[in-house]
Amino acid sequence: MKKMLITGETILTGVFGWPVKHSLSPVFQNAAFHFCNLNWVYVPFEVRPEQLKNAVESIRIFGIKGINITIPHKKEVVRYLDAADEEVRILGVANTIVNENGFLKGYTTDGTGFLHSLKEDGNFSPEKKLVFLFGAGGSAYAIAGALVKSGISGILICNRTIEKAQMLKEHLKKNFRFENAEIIPFEKRNDSKIWKNVDLIVNTTSAGMKNDDTILVKGNNLNEKVFVYDIVYNRETALILSAKQKNIRCLNGLSMLVFQGAVSFTLWTKKKAPIKEMKKALFGFIEKLQLR
Ligand SMILES: NC(=O)c1ccc[n+]([C@@H]2O[C@H](COP(=O)([O-])OP(=O)(O)OC[C@H]3O[C@@H](n4cnc5c(N)ncnc54)[C@H](OP(=O)(O)O)[C@@H]3O)[C@@H](O)[C@H]2O)c1
Known part of the structure; x- marks a missing residue:
């Protein structure tokens, strides 16, 4: 070089x-x-x-x-x-x-970068798909906005602090006229009924950056057609490891x-x-x- x-x-x-x-x-x-x-x-x-x-x-x-x-x-x-x-x-x-x-x-x-990555590296089109989004911080706003603009059918928002999830839902309604958002309380996230129709899971929280972090999704809730995207990039998170173990398509934040x-x-x-x-x-x- x-x-x-x-x-x-x-x-x-x-x-x-x-x-x-x-x-x-x-x-x-x-x-x-x-x-x-x-x-x-x-x-x-x-x-x-x-x-x-x-x-x-x-x-x-x-x-x-x-x-x-x-x-x-x-x-x-x-x-x-x-x-x-x-x-x-x-x-x-x-x-x-x-x-x-x-x-x-x-x-x-962040929003455009996420979308390009999902389409080009993940070969996944979010159009008409149901998304499960973890987080309601800065990157969650950018990513949720990009996903809504690209035509998703619905979004389930799950955040440790539920008031922030509610604010993100309001933001999507006010700025994008998007009504198909639902809040999932953090403690109910592993209720198996929720996961049946989910096409894309996106983690925008910092959970997973450390070894002893909260497990976001139990392995048995990952269906084989789902795509897992974890935007954390400092390590392979528990979410990415469970997806890989089950041979499920996934991408990390790199x-x-x-x-x-x-x-x-x-x-x-x-x-x-x-x-x-x-x-x-x-x-x-x-x-x-x-x-x-
Ligand atoms: N790959 C990339 O290019 C890229 C770009 C931007 C960000 N990131 C990564 O994305 C992550 C979030 O960034 P951000 O800017 O959105 O941060 P942020 O605005 O501070 O939001 C942090 C989010 O993580 C949640 N959270 C933090 N610790 C948690 C835990 N132990 N369990 C469950 N939820 C937890 C927070 O929930 P509460 O509301 O309950 O506090 C909040 O929703 C960071 O890891 C960052 O490095 C990656």
Whole structure:
């Protein structure tokens, strides 16, 4: 592989987060720039919450072309932007900024990234399907919105804090006129009657990130036609492991991570993202980490 050469004309992009050292985005974004022969670079910036406003101003000062926004800044950042696309206005969160000559516009790529990943890596079309969604946090809003727009028949929303599930249901009704949402209380989630007609299970909660986390679905509730998507990407969750044990189609969050990054790449460069190269870089990096 050619070495990256930073010159006076190198275009800067990156990610603001706190903490940010764990971010995997630099690995696949730089691989994408390199593959497309772009003199661009992507770097992590550790931005403390009290410095976010100044950090956003620095995008203009340094002429940074694009920035991703990660935890904990996705909501707060919106007030410092000059414009926001429709999804950001509805959701109130942004994870991507595009700088056009000092004018900063915010986008959110989670919903589109999830959908592209589901269709391209999962070969699964959500149209007319019944979805069981775990979670009612930031990513649940983006994913539920994307699924509703792609024509699902219904959605069962299950969240530890039931009031938040109710708010997500209201959001779908108000912003998408979608009436086919039902709340499943978290403690009733393993009632076998619920699962018979479910086509797609999506976990958008952080449950599964740790070894001793709550088990979301008992293995006997996974029917063989269901598709399981767990957006957690730091490990194989219990949900993914049970799906694999039963030979059920499934995807983990690494696929969405690449596809939502690909949407940012295209917003910044106006070029098609080299998904294959991005995945190769990401999986190669993870393999090296595991061998260490
Ligand atoms: N693959 C990707 O590209 C991608 C992109 C974005 C996010 N993610 C991952 O998605 C997860 C959620 O992110 P987010 O931004 O939506 O976070 P968030 O807004 O903080 O929401 C967290 C959600 O997880 C639930 N939760 C947390 N701990 C739980 C537990 N032990 N048992 C059951 N539910 C639990 C919360 O329920 P309560 O409402 O009851 O607190 C809430 O619904 C994280 O793991 C994140 O890394 C992945």
